Amino acid sequence: MIRILQQDSRIVKSIFAIIIGLAVVTMVITLVPGIFDNTGSTSDGSVYATVREPGLLGRLGISSLPVKQADVTRLAQMQLQQQKLPPFLLPYMESRAAQSLVQHAMLKQAGDKLGLQVSDADLRRELQTGPFAAYLFPGGKFIGSDAYMNFIQTNFQLTVPEFEEEVKQDMEFNRLQALVAGGVTVPDNAVREQYKVQGTKVKFDYAVVSADDLKSQIKPTDADLQTFFKNNAKRYATAIPETRKIAYIAFDANNLPGGKPQVSDADLQAYYTAHQKDYEVKDQAKVRHILIAVPQGADAKTDAAAKAKAEDILKQIKAGGDFAKLAQANSDDPGSKGTGGELGMLSPGQTVPEFDKAAFSLQPGQTSDLIKTKFGYHILQVEERTKAHTRSLAEVKAEIAPLVEQQKIGATEQGFATSLANDALKIGMERAAAARGLHVTTTDYVAKDGVIAGVADGAALLTGAFGAAKGAAPTSVSTGDGFAVFQVQDVKVAHAPSFDEYKTHLVADYQEQKLPELLQEKLGKLDDRAKVLNDLRKAAAELNVPVKTSELVGRDGQVPDVGAMSGPASVAFTMQKTMISGPVNLGRVGVVMTLLDKQEPSAEEIAKNFELTKDQMLGEQQKEVFEVFVGNLATQYEKAKAVRYLKKPATPGPLGM
Known part of the structure; x- marks a missing residue:
């Protein structure tokens, strides 16, 4: 319920047509080659590209739409997650995301130019009768403003105005598609033949x-294998990977001179002073409320009826009525109704202004008068208040102590490792280790993906060893539960195996x-x-x-x-x-x-599936027609140099990104 009461923030708009649309924008992912060539520069990096309408208005900058860097990055990250791709491909996914968003802007301008914009009345009809009707108007009745906002934030991470604007854009794209491809028809006999093929x-x-x-039937002789080995010499040139023999001295906190370093009160005080902001507690109020919803755009009669109902409930509360029971019986907020209106602890700025003001002006046990917000009429009761303060060192000491101890151990281990490495360089690994009661372990020849015995995590050691030259100065690395100082003793380069091995x-x-x-x-x-x-x-x-x-x-x-x-x-x-x-x-x-x-399907089966098959064929042909339209539109923008990139797009690599 807290999400429902949150203020409208300036969330950078994600492309809702991609999330909920009918794949209008995603039909043609790649623009005409060459359209990326118009590249400039920007000072703040907030805009990835600008798309202007070809023609005089566009050249004057009057009809221009920005493609924001934040939108490009957000869409690219979403695609990375959906396709389960590694993070290093983000630049390539950003290039593809930018293409989609540029197309989005082109189509928006084309729709606007044709006068296909969607009115508020059109939007209301769409929400009441379209695909969202089952969620927003179950049984023909509006779910209420709070529930509406919650639905949008939960499913699309948008505010109400952003959601409604994106639905409008989606409707405009559908209108554009219908205008472009609306004349496509499919002959009835072609539909029947198509289902005859599909239904067989x-x-x-x-x-x-x-x-x-x-x-098992392939049984090569040694001669066959010798010939095969010779003919594929390049394939096996590095079949035996590079291996290295590594000498290392491993230690943990138990091997430190004097044992683990102790944490003093002065250490705790120093950490607390440096991180005092982390322990600031904001002003908070534990609140419960009752909402009598007023639908957006409701007439005066509906508003008056809601207000009268809220006033009656408020009278009952002031006369000693049970707030929780009245909330369960009357509140239109589905998120808190079942718990007697409980919203939990709120901080300033977390709710809409009217609600926020009341929550932090009342004392514990006090009940507000009626509060009017864009969602309707609220009755609010404060149960607890916590004033803003900074938690004392005594309160947070138990939290701080392990952090400070780990920092001290890490710093001491690092210093010990540096000293050990310096001595190993001067007097050798064996003598440096013996002087500290430690010992040197020497591996057999180990591959880069091998295992280092005696350490919790040998990955850093192996990475360091395979990046160092034979006999190079001893180097220290973390091993997860301590440190190790290592030196590469020998290297066997990757090579071809012998035939026998x-x-x-x-x-x-x-x-x-x-x-x-x-x-x-x-x-x-x-x-x-x-x-x-x-x-x-x-x-x-x-x-x-x-x-x-x-x-x-x-x-x-x-x-x-x-x-x-x-x-x-x-x-x-x-x-x-x-x-x-x-x-x-x-x-x-x-x-x-x-x-x-x-x-083959019978005449009855063909007739039964006729409309579905026709819709599928019609959709495919309309898609083809619309793809041609989008391609031609992109060509127009390219010729007019109407897309200006303020950041050079990444070039897709061999993975097809």
């Missing part, structure tokens, strides 16, 4: 040739290389023999290949070993009964099929 189902026998089963790997690699050829050969033999015998099962039995039978399946179905019927196996839908397919190579598996049954 098949049942078939299929003989399965598995690469894994064939692998890599023979097992060579067998597996040779088999994998030969498998596709063998799979295709086996499928060809099976197909040829099946057609000679005119019987797939007999041919499969001769070649010792298992045969399976599918269920009656459509194009959207899945078949074991075959996979999706929309893939290469879709050839089954073009076959006639008893017909034997050619070899169908599915990668690690191949099949030969013979059709047992084929059922």
